[in-house]
Amino acid sequence: MNARKKKEAAWYALFVLPVVIVFTIIVIIPFVIGVGYSFFSWDGLPVHEKTFVGMDNFVRLFSDSRFMVSAGHTLVFTVIAVVLINLLGLAFAIIVTSRIKVRNILRTMLFMPYLIGGLILGYIWKFILGEGLKAIGEAMGNTGLFFNWLVDKKMALVALIIVAIWQMAGYIMIIYITGIQGIPDDVLEAASIDGANFFQQLIYIKLPLIMQSFTICLFLTLSNCFKIFDTNLSLTGGGPNNATEMFAMNIYNEIFKLNNYGYGQAKAILFLIVVASFTLMQVSITKKKEVQM
Numbered sequence: 001m002n003a004r005k006k007k008e009a010a011w012y013a014l015f016v017l018p019v020v021i022v023f024t025i026i027v028i029i030p031f032v033i034g035v036g037y038s039f040f041s042w043d044g045l046p047v048h049e050k051t052f053v054g055m056d057n058f059v060r061l062f063s064d065s066r067f068m069v070s071a072g073h074t075l076v077f078t079v080i081a082v083v084l085i086n087l088l089g090l091a092f093a094i095i096v097t098s099r100i101k102v103r104n105i106l107r108t109m110l111f112m113p114y115l116i117g118g119l120i121l122g123y124i125w126k127f128i129l130g131e132g133l134k135a136i137g138e139a140m141g142n143t144g145l146f147f148n149w150l151v152d153k154k155m156a157l158v159a160l161i162i163v164a165i166w167q168m169a170g171y172i173m174i175i176y177i178t179g180i181q182g183i184p185d186d187v188l189e190a191a192s193i194d195g196a197n198f199f200q201q202l203i204y205i206k207l208p209l210i211m212q213s214f215t216i217c218l219f220l221t222l223s224n225c226f227k228i229f230d231t232n233l234s235l236t237g238g239g240p241n242n243a244t245e246m247f248a249m250n251i252y253n254e255i256f257k258l259n260n261y262g263y264g265q266a267k268a269i270l271f272l273i274v275v276a277s278f279t280l281m282q283v284s285i286t287k288k289k290e291v292q293m
Contacts (some may be wrong), residue, residue: 015250015280019153034265034268034269035265035269037050037261037262037265038057038058038262038265038266038268038269039052039053039054039055039057039262040052040053041053041056041260041262041263042261042262042264043259043260043261044255044259044261045259050262051225054111057262057263057265057266058264058266058270060263061266061267061270066225066242066245066250067250067267069242069245070245070246070250071247071259073157073243073244073245073246074226074246074247076157076165077157077160077225077228078222078225078226078244080161081164081165081168081221081225082118082209082218082221082222082225084161084165084169085164085165085168085169085172085174085221085225086172086214086217086218086221088165088172088173089168089169089170089171089172089173089175089176089217090172090173090176092106092110092169092170092173092176093173093174093176093177093179093180094176094180094202096110096177097177097180097181106252107173107174107177108172110169110170111170111173111174113166113167113169113170113172114167114168114170114171116167117230118167118228118229118230118231118234119230119231119233119234120234120273121163121167121231121234122163122230122231122232122233122234122235123234123235125159125162125163125166126150126234126235127237129148129149129150129159129162129163129235130148130149130151131147132152133146133147133149134146134147134148135286148250150235150236150239150240151240152240153240153241153243155241156236156239156240156243156244157243157244158233158238159236160228160231160232160236160244163235164225164228164231165230167231168221171220172217172220172221175213175216175217175220176210176213176217178213179210179212179213180206180210180213181210182183182209182210183205183206183209183210187205187209188201188205191204191205208289211286211289211290212290214286214289215283215287215290218282218286219279219282219283222278222279222282223275223279226247226274226275226278227247227248227275228246228248229248229249229252230248232244232245232246232248232249233252234250238250238253247271247274248271250267251264251267251268251271254267
């Protein structure tokens with residue numbers, strides 16, 4: 001290695017080192033400590049001793065009915081939300097990359113919900129889907145549809161899905177826009193000359209060529225939906241009667257409300273394994289379908 005390459009390597013290390021240090025302090029060290037706590041029974045109070053229980057916390061997980069129910073809620077929420085977010089995001093991207101005059105205004109309006117924090121978003125929609133719908137139902141005399149959704153077990157989960165879609169679809173739209181705009185114009189022009197209509201171009205040309213965007217969008221939506229917490233906390237609080245308690249909220253309640261730090265950490269480790277497994281599987285599958293231009 002000559003002097004120039006050594007100098008470049010030193011500069012790279014200088015700029016990367018702060019990031020590595022911060023990542024180690026914020027992520028790696030707490031993760032290792034958390035793994036250690038998962039083998040103990042502890043209430044989180046420094047004055048109380050930790051009791052080593054080995055794998056008992058992990059074995060206990062599979063007989064924890066509330067945790068299993070929250071896993072079911074998370075799976076249902078994630079499947080529905082991921083599909084609808086990506087369908088809407090792709091539809092929005094196709095619309096705003098067309099030749100309509102208001103496409104730039106539409107992009108801004110559709111992306112804006114993503115800029116609102118999850119907690120604030122949840123409180124806004126809590127009023128709309130709670131007291132707002134109830135007031136509309138009483139005024140119109142139609143309480144079959146217009147009622148407080150957040151006190152109904154099934155509709156509370158629907159409300160959470162709607163809010164997640166409203167927040168994420170615009171962000172996912174931006175990634176699909178990038179993919180669509182990256183398709184060479186001459187490919188689309190050749191298809192038009194050959195007589196391909198809009199839907200044929202979409203199915204046989206655009207969708208295969210934006211598979212990289214699908215990989216990114218599916219990864220983001222899958223991981224974010226599995227990890228949803230802030231909107232879950234502010235919109236429904238896991239209610240009614242734990243009907244919308246997701247994975248992350250169940251772990252939060254176990255650690256900070258029930259003071260079962262060791263058991264809660266075991267849940268968090270399992271949660272990490274589940275999210276990592278699903279996302280890595282998804283990336284592996286969609287990567288194989290990507291088309292190089």
